[in-house]
Amino acid sequence: MGKIVGIDLGTTFSAIAELDDLGNPEVLSDPENNNRITRSAVYIGRDKAIVGDKAVDAAVTNKKNTILEVKSQMENEVVWSTKEGGWIEKEGKKDIKGYVPSQISSIILSKLKDYTSGVKKAVVTVPAMFAEAARSATLDAAKLAKLDVELINEPTAAVLHYANLPGASVNGRVLIFDLGGGTFDITIANVKGKKVDVITSVGDKHLGGRRFDEEIINILDKKYKKAKSKGLDNPLKDEKLFTIAERIKKILSNKDKATEIIEGPKGPHKIDVSRKEFEDSIDTYIEKIKMLMEEALERADCKANNISQTLLVGGCTRMPVISQVITKIMKKAPVKGVNVDEAVACGAAIYAGLQNKDSLNTAQRKAISNVELNDVCNFYMGTLALTIDQERNMAVQYNDTVIPRDTKLPCSITKTYTVVSDGQKAIDCSVTQSEGEEKDVEFVNLISNEPLELSKNAKAGDPIEVTYSYDSSGKMHCIFEDKKSKKKHEINLKPIGSKDFKELKDNLDFEIE
Amino acid sequence: MEGIVIWIVIVVGWAILKGAFSSVTGGNDNSSSSVEANPFTVKVKKGLPPKDTGLTVDCYNVEMTGMISHPTEDQVKIILLIQDVTDNDDENDAGAPVLSAHEAFAEKGSRVLGVERVYESSSRTYFPDWSLFVPIPVDFIVPPHKGKRRIKFLLCVGDADTTVDRGGVNDTSKLIHISKEIVNFTFKEPGYMDELVNRDKVEDLTIKLGMCMAAADGTLDQKELNIIKTWAKNLTSLLEDDKAQERNAHFSKFLKSSAIAAKTNKISLSNLVKDFNDVASKTQKYTAMQLLLDISGADGTLSKEEDVFINKIAKTTDINLSTFKEMKNKVIANVDNIDLSEKPSEESFGLTEDMDDAEKMKVLRKEYTKWNGQTNHKDPKKKKRAKEMVKIIADLRKQYSN
Numbered sequence: 001m002g003k004i005v006g007i008d009l010g011t012t013f014s015a016i017a018e019l020d021d022l023g024n025p026e027v028l029s030d031p032e033n034n035n036r037i038t039r040s041a042v043y044i045g046r047d048k049a050i051v052g053d054k055a056v057d058a059a060v061t062n063k064k065n066t067i068l069e070v071k072s073q074m075e076n077e078v079v080w081s082t083k084e085g086g087w088i089e090k091e092g093k094k095d096i097k098g099y100v101p102s103q104i105s106s107i108i109l110s111k112l113k114d115y116t117s118g119v120k121k122a123v124v125t126v127p128a129m130f131a132e133a134a135r136s137a138t139l140d141a142a143k144l145a146k147l148d149v150e151l152i153n154e155p156t157a158a159v160l161h162y163a164n165l166p167g168a169s170v171n172g173r174v175l176i177f178d179l180g181g182g183t184f185d186i187t188i189a190n191v192k193g194k195k196v197d198v199i200t201s202v203g204d205k206h207l208g209g210r211r212f213d214e215e216i217i218n219i220l221d222k223k224y225k226k227a228k229s230k231g232l233d234n235p236l237k238d239e240k241l242f243t244i245a246e247r248i249k250k251i252l253s254n255k256d257k258a259t260e261i262i263e264g265p266k267g268p269h270k271i272d273v274s275r276k277e278f279e280d281s282i283d284t285y286i287e288k289i290k291m292l293m294e295e296a297l298e299r300a301d302c303k304a305n306n307i308s309q310t311l312l313v314g315g316c317t318r319m320p321v322i323s324q325v326i327t328k329i330m331k332k333a334p335v336k337g338v339n340v341d342e343a344v345a346c347g348a349a350i351y352a353g354l355q356n357k358d359s360l361n362t363a364q365r366k367a368i369s370n371v372e373l374n375d376v377c378n379f380y381m382g383t384l385a386l387t388i389d390q391e392r393n394m395a396v397q398y399n400d401t402v403i404p405r406d407t408k409l410p411c412s413i414t415k416t417y418t419v420v421s422d423g424q425k426a427i428d429c430s431v432t433q434s435e436g437e438e439k440d441v442e443f444v445n446l447i448s449n450e451p452l453e454l455s456k457n458a459k460a461g462d463p464i465e466v467t468y469s470y471d472s473s474g475k476m477h478c479i480f481e482d483k484k485s486k487k488k489h490e491i492n493l494k495p496i497g498s499k500d501f502k503e504l505k506d507n508l509d510f511e512i513e
Numbered sequence: 514m515e516g517i518v519i520w521i522v523i524v525v526g527w528a529i530l531k532g533a534f535s536s537v538t539g540g541n542d543n544s545s546s547s548v549e550a551n552p553f554t555v556k557v558k559k560g561l562p563p564k565d566t567g568l569t570v571d572c573y574n575v576e577m578t579g580m581i582s583h584p585t586e587d588q589v590k591i592i593l594l595i596q597d598v599t600d601n602d603d604e605n606d607a608g609a610p611v612l613s614a615h616e617a618f619a620e621k622g623s624r625v626l627g628v629e630r631v632y633e634s635s636s637r638t639y640f641p642d643w644s645l646f647v648p649i650p651v652d653f654i655v656p657p658h659k660g661k662r663r664i665k666f667l668l669c670v671g672d673a674d675t676t677v678d679r680g681g682v683n684d685t686s687k688l689i690h691i692s693k694e695i696v697n698f699t700f701k702e703p704g705y706m707d708e709l710v711n712r713d714k715v716e717d718l719t720i721k722l723g724m725c726m727a728a729a730d731g732t733l734d735q736k737e738l739n740i741i742k743t744w745a746k747n748l749t750s751l752l753e754d755d756k757a758q759e760r761n762a763h764f765s766k767f768l769k770s771s772a773i774a775a776k777t778n779k780i781s782l783s784n785l786v787k788d789f790n791d792v793a794s795k796t797q798k799y800t801a802m803q804l805l806l807d808i809s810g811a812d813g814t815l816s817k818e819e820d821v822f823i824n825k826i827a828k829t830t831d832i833n834l835s836t837f838k839e840m841k842n843k844v845i846a847n848v849d850n851i852d853l854s855e856k857p858s859e860e861s862f863g864l865t866e867d868m869d870d871a872e873k874m875k876v877l878r879k880e881y882t883k884w885n886g887q888t889n890h891k892d893p894k895k896k897k898r899a900k901e902m903v904k905i906i907a908d909l910r911k912q913y914s915n
Contacts (some may be wrong), residue, residue, distance in 0.1 A: 291881045
């Protein structure tokens, strides 16, 4: 039987962990350099792909072949073109040569998998608000890396890790604050011993350390321009500047000022960046963080003083301004108890053990015997129906929620609709997904739409019963039943990956370094 | 809005059950003396209906009491007709039909207000107490004209096969008991007859509003003009040939003259809006707002001037601003560019002067939540717009945040 691991497939850094012989999660290091976290950067060579710091180094000289932040593209239908050196929209274009996000991610997963031997199964983490398309692409990536995989939300994995710390004092209603390199998630959960009940998750898929680095680069560019009367060349495309910005960000987490020599078109220039300048530059992002914290509290129907602890996850939580914001909103300082870069991978390893108890040894089984996780549905799942808009006095198609967001899983909900007109031949069995409770059809994602033929003598008002059943692993089963004829249409929805999986495999014949 | 649909089903169902179970059968067969002792009577009370209906809107609660007996059949039909008798010399005569804003209270296959139910009955069946027949939401009643109206609630008991058509009973010989009550009612919107009479005028005023909208950013773009032309053309497509020809001829001149007037600032917007509000029904106001929104997005950019203009019109037309905002969000999500970022109008996000900072922050957070959810949208254009909107909102909110 192969090993089971947990993988944090991050925007800027990734990590892999497994349960040690005693059942404690252990982060696995890159055997080459002993790094416990690996840069999520991929360099595509002629017959070789490089992952990690070396790939970032390659970006300085060969930008077009180096792919960074692939995670932020997982939901998109794009292709990385090594000819253009960027992501190209696939829509309407045929035969674009290049690599889709799931292929690039699979290279990272393959690299991580090789930190140990015999890995067959994995739990891969995804942001809580990753939509269907992004989850599907992540599953494709795992499949391409020859991993049998399950997904878990990042903050959920993190809280599992916190709850399982030896001698942990995590208890009560907690807020998990996960600010990583590219995404930001907040989860509120009830923790009692090793039992975790998720209440709600909110997030922003475009907020993280990389955006903060961009703001530092903007400061550097402005200061360089002021001193030399000429700005830096295409600064936001210069990976060397990102490395400097990241260094500045880290220094500013401990000091009030950071100084760097910046090479520019008019020669080198020494630039100081103060913590205040940096914090002012990211105030829009900070505002978003505040709004998401307020939203999470509102969704969980609680106030800051109902939260016993705020648990930190992700490298950017080391920034002092983050602690200050949390302290101000939550009225108490956050908990700094774990390695924030590794918490998600460790939690994923615990969940992997939980899902595969049969393959654990006695000590491991004992260690996780009391662990329990109850998750919620992160999206509104609905269907499209017709109604009369009283205000505008017209018939409109609208989105009706069947399973509300934050419903405890597993769940099964039935709603009854009616046939619109006499002699109607069929209905559309549409399944929609949205983050907000949307009525407007334009603002939801249609994830399935198939017809159900009605009986020949269908009459207006005949009932159509719609049942959505959602299990804990993210699988949803939908039944649309014409109660009159007893005809049913069933849809199984699970992020199953691309239908064109064979095509994905075709151009991925790399040696991975 | 579908909430309304759902409760309508519940309430009507409830009303049927309530009526059926609260009627009793009297003790003797002398139906004529029973009828005299317990005449069938209707009463209309305005206010919130009983809590168990689940309704929280003002209704005309139509209640009944007394005999619903039928001398020979074991079923009767109770029919509610509502007529406008304001212009009648004799209020006992049939009045003009009243329309229902919702099909649940309308006669089958028409917009005329009418509710009917079939009850089990005998020669002795009567309601000893006042029983609710049906609550009719006040907002669902559409009389023929605007202003103070006299509305007659006519509740009839007749044979189970009695039929109604356009607010009247087809064969009145089938009726056994009748009772009426007249209420005073003020209708603030133009009635359905006003709508018919004023239709041409409203269309012209809508075109003028459209021209002003198109000129709001200083230029009259051809794409914007095309939207107005197509809108006008569509109006005539359902008309009879003669009328269509007449309107088309009118529009070809009117479009030109109003375009010139808008370009040269010769239209008084305040007078235009006043005239429009006087004659346009709610539905016509929404139709006009949709045209203005279509124009605002026609050139691919929602400019700040257009945004300010359209918000102003929406406010003055007294339409539901939340509905308008939903309509506008569609335009925002679909245009190529929005020009709100430099100094976004607070009004665009529903902020008003009377709000304190905490309220403004709450409103903006709701807006942020709405657009942040859209950053997951499959459509790249909508996703891009959503990302822009969350940045604009966060930028705007931070000034109230410290």
